[in-house]
Amino acid sequence: MSDNYHLDPAVKRATWLTVIVAISLFTIKYVAYHLTDSQAIFSEAMESIVNVFASIIAFFVILYSAKPADRDHPYGHGKVEYLSAALEGGLIAFAAVVIVSEAIHAFYEKRPLRSLDIGLVLLGSTGLVNYSLGFYLNYIGKKKHSPALEASGTHLMADFWTTVAVVGGLSLVWLTNIAWIDTLLAGLVGLHLIKEGYHLIKKSIDGLLDKEEDSIVNKIKELVNSHRMKGMLQVHHVRVMRSGKYHHIDAHLVVPEFWTVEDAHDKTNEYERMLFKEYPFSGEFHFHIDPCRKLYCQYCNLENCPVRLEPFKDFRDMSLSELTNTEEPDEVISQLDKDS
Numbered sequence: 001m002s003d004n005y006h007l008d009p010a011v012k013r014a015t016w017l018t019v020i021v022a023i024s025l026f027t028i029k030y031v032a033y034h035l036t037d038s039q040a041i042f043s044e045a046m047e048s049i050v051n052v053f054a055s056i057i058a059f060f061v062i063l064y065s066a067k068p069a070d071r072d073h074p075y076g077h078g079k080v081e082y083l084s085a086a087l088e089g090g091l092i093a094f095a096a097v098v099i100v101s102e103a104i105h106a107f108y109e110k111r112p113l114r115s116l117d118i119g120l121v122l123l124g125s126t127g128l129v130n131y132s133l134g135f136y137l138n139y140i141g142k143k144k145h146s147p148a149l150e151a152s153g154t155h156l157m158a159d160f161w162t163t164v165a166v167v168g169g170l171s172l173v174w175l176t177n178i179a180w181i182d183t184l185l186a187g188l189v190g191l192h193l194i195k196e197g198y199h200l201i202k203k204s205i206d207g208l209l210d211k212e213e214d215s216i217v218n219k220i221k222e223l224v225n226s227h228r229m230k231g232m233l234q235v236h237h238v239r240v241m242r243s244g245k246y247h248h249i250d251a252h253l254v255v256p257e258f259w260t261v262e263d264a265h266d267k268t269n270e271y272e273r274m275l276f277k278e279y280p281f282s283g284e285f286h287f288h289i290d291p292c293r294k295l296y297c298q299y300c301n302l303e304n305c306p307v308r309l310e311p312f313k314d315f316r317d318m319s320l321s322e323l324t325n326t327e328e329p330d331e332v333i334s335q336l337d338k339d340s
Contacts, residue, residue, distance in 0.1 A: 016059070018055040021125070029045040039103045055132070092193050099186055216247075249284070252287070
């Protein structure tokens with residue numbers, strides 16, 4: 001078991017930077033909106049308000065998620081990061097509804113646009129800063145296994161392309177004086193944000209409900225197949241409960257049937273430590289022990305086995321479906337024999 005709980009300095013630095021940049025970019029976009037009266041720029045400013053609130057919430061959430069496990073929270077506090085990402089998705093969706101509503105009003109009121117050249121320069125500069133910050137947050141979030149930071153980074157990088165589209169559309173308005181393009185852009189931005197908010201909420205719910213992630217189970221499969229410890233015959237019924245960067249992994253482990261409880265305990269602990277040396281998250285394995293029932297002899301290289309029925313032939317790589325299989329060991333191996 002690993003107890004690598006602390007607020008990483010890189011995560012803390014990235015979170016503070018997000019708050020400062022979000023407030024700065026909102027200020028610039030708000031000024032640009034008042035200079036131009038552009039609904040497209042208003043949509044960008046509304047999204048920046050979301051970024052300000054989301055960055056502040058993310059800061060406190062990341063501080064809380066770094067708290068160690070305690071009596072009331074035996075698996076730690078990491079799942080709160082998924083709540084942060086879900087809240088950000090909800091804020092984005094709410095901002096989108098306001099943007100679309102305001103764009104419809106502006107279309108019917110036919111509000112004139114002003115100083116688009118200055119507005120375009122200001123908006124373009126915020127887009128470049130957003131992309132740079134988003135790339136940085138996404139990198140730190142993946143490296144430090146922070147769902148909240150990764151969600152913020154992905155959101156900001158998506159913002160950049162929205163800003164590019166808005167700058168392109170407003171450039172067309174500036175060149176042609178066709179004002180309705182501005183409200184159309186604002187409406188499209190709003191619809192895009194509704195979609196983005198939905199995906200953020202869905203991803204957060206999947207994390208809260210511990211939806212199986214193939215990438216994680218594939219990593220476990222890679223470790224199990226590359227670390228051949230004598231007596232560790234087969235792993236199945238793998239389930240992963242994620243709490244931020246902390247993973248609790250339940251699995252069934254098949255061991256020689258003649259091992260004593262003490263043998264199984266000591267060797268299983270050694271096997272867990274071996275696997276976690278290369279596992280990218282902190283956490284723990286919890287193995288349920290199953291006896292081999294003389295079904296794995298041809299895959300077992302244990303010397304001097306008193307119950308062996310046939311000689312060892314070769315190791316067998318375990319598949320993803322085998323790892324997540326919930327059947328009993330004899331049913332699993334019988335199915336494998338049929339498949340082979």
